[in-house]
Amino acid sequence: MTAQFSIVIIDQNKVSRESILSTLRGYSDSITLAGSVEHFTSNASAAQTQAPNVVFLGVENVQQGIEDIRALTARCPRASVIACSSEKNVEGFLALMRAGAVEYLLRPVDQDELKQSLLKASRFLSAAPEVAAPSGEIITLYNPIGGMGTTTIAVNLAAALADGGTKVALVDLNLEAGDVNTFLNVNPTYTLGSVTTNIERLDANFLMSVMTRHSSGPYILTEPLDVDEAVSITPEQVQRVMELLRRIFRYVIVDCVGQLGGCNLSIFRSSNLVLFTTTLSLPTLKNTKRYLSAMAAKGFGGDRVKLVVNRHLPKSDIQLKDAEKVLGMQVYQAIPNEYADVVASINKGMPLVKLLPRSPVSKAIQSLAERVKG
Numbered sequence: 001m002t003a004q005f006s007i008v009i010i011d012q013n014k015v016s017r018e019s020i021l022s023t024l025r026g027y028s029d030s031i032t033l034a035g036s037v038e039h040f041t042s043n044a045s046a047a048q049t050q051a052p053n054v055v056f057l058g059v060e061n062v063q064q065g066i067e068d069i070r071a072l073t074a075r076c077p078r079a080s081v082i083a084c085s086s087e088k089n090v091e092g093f094l095a096l097m098r099a100g101a102v103e104y105l106l107r108p109v110d111q112d113e114l115k116q117s118l119l120k121a122s123r124f125l126s127a128a129p130e131v132a133a134p135s136g137e138i139i140t141l142y143n144p145i146g147g148m149g150t151t152t153i154a155v156n157l158a159a160a161l162a163d164g165g166t167k168v169a170l171v172d173l174n175l176e177a178g179d180v181n182t183f184l185n186v187n188p189t190y191t192l193g194s195v196t197t198n199i200e201r202l203d204a205n206f207l208m209s210v211m212t213r214h215s216s217g218p219y220i221l222t223e224p225l226d227v228d229e230a231v232s233i234t235p236e237q238v239q240r241v242m243e244l245l246r247r248i249f250r251y252v253i254v255d256c257v258g259q260l261g262g263c264n265l266s267i268f269r270s271s272n273l274v275l276f277t278t279t280l281s282l283p284t285l286k287n288t289k290r291y292l293s294a295m296a297a298k299g300f301g302g303d304r305v306k307l308v309v310n311r312h313l314p315k316s317d318i319q320l321k322d323a324e325k326v327l328g329m330q331v332y333q334a335i336p337n338e339y340a341d342v343v344a345s346i347n348k349g350m351p352l353v354k355l356l357p358r359s360p361v362s363k364a365i366q367s368l369a370e371r372v373k374g
């Protein structure tokens with residue numbers, strides 16, 4: 001561990017406290033023990049003045065643990081709380097993580113696990129992301145009704161833009177039923193809900209620590225697992241997360257569905273570009289026209305909104321030029337209909353641009369990525 005760490009231990013279980021202390025002694029060159037006490041209250045002010053990087057918090061009772069974690073993270077927003085408990089119940093564990101703990105150690109604390117959790121916390125410290133002036137571009141893929149391939153395009157565009165090491169975030173803001181997890185075959189411990197329930201701690205370090213990098217390149221932030229948590233996310237919280245993402249990443253790709261209101265308006269306000277996804281069928285085009293004019297009336301029109309036609313068949317009854325005429329707008333990018341390729345990519349949990357770069361869909365996405373960069 002290279003970073004100099006300051007640590008506070010709050011644990012009424014003497015055995016657990018001693019075991020943590022004995023492991024920490026091995027790192028005395030890089031760790032400063034700022035305090036070791038039995039109860040949270042007795043060390044509340046000490047923790048605050050010492051501004052520790054890590055707090056080991058013993059949890060005897062989940063409810064009390066949740067309150068302590070919330071109070072700790074409010075007082076010391078930069079501290080990573082590692083909860084130590086005998087609680088084996090998954091619900092209890094999840095509740096502590098949701099309250100803001102970054103790691104969970106089951107008692108009796110295993111020395112290796114403890115080292116791993118410290119290493120993880122030290123990586124967050126040493127890999128402190130650079131926070132630049134807001135210069136990243138937010139590109140939102142949107143269709144109000146769904147089923148147009150919005151997630152397919154978002155996941156592939158993010159992977160295409162991340163090629164060559166460009167820093168890209170992929171954010172699932174389809175709060176009611178997100179799919180990014182499934183498309184990339186990931187099961188992140190932390191979600192957008194971990195950010196919004198700890199919004200007062202929000203900074204670049206914290207945000208990066210809850211995002212997972214997918215092997216296809218982008219860092220992902222998905223919708224909350226818990227439906228109640230998703231409902232309680234506010235437009236202001238979404239805006240704060242967006243503005244911080246813009247400072248960390250070169251491109252932020254957002255998967256967005258649902259009505260023209262609430263959090264979605266926050267997303268549009270933050271977006272440099274909204275790619276409205278549609279297909280060439282009469283009912284879809286009718287709805288697309290309705291929504292594009294409603295968006296324009298709310299100030300989301302002009303150059304910031306572009307049309308992406310998915311599942312395009314060159315021989316379809318409705319041609320691209322017909323759609324352009326009806327909608328009074330040029331098609332920015334058409335993406336061909338290749339069901340077998342797209343389904344194979346979803347089933348393998350890997351974006352098509354990585355799995356089958358020569359597929360016509362991959363080529364169209366590459367060209368969309370070039371347009372976006374241009």
Ligand SMILES: Nc1ncnc2c1ncn2[C@@H]1O[C@H](COP(=O)(O)OP(=O)(O)OP(=O)(O)O)[C@@H](O)[C@H]1O
Nearest residue numbers: 146147148149150151152311336337338339342343
């Ligand atoms: N270019 C394409 N060619 C063929 N099939 C496609 C294409 N794009 C998407 N699909 C198919 O359409 C289905 C829906 O795609 P996707 O989940 O990306 O849409 P969505 O708009 O995000 O839907 P939801 O409303 O569920 O969020 C997928 O199962 C996929 O197989």
Ligand SMILES: [Mg+2]
Nearest residue numbers: 150151174179
């Ligand atoms: Mg979707």
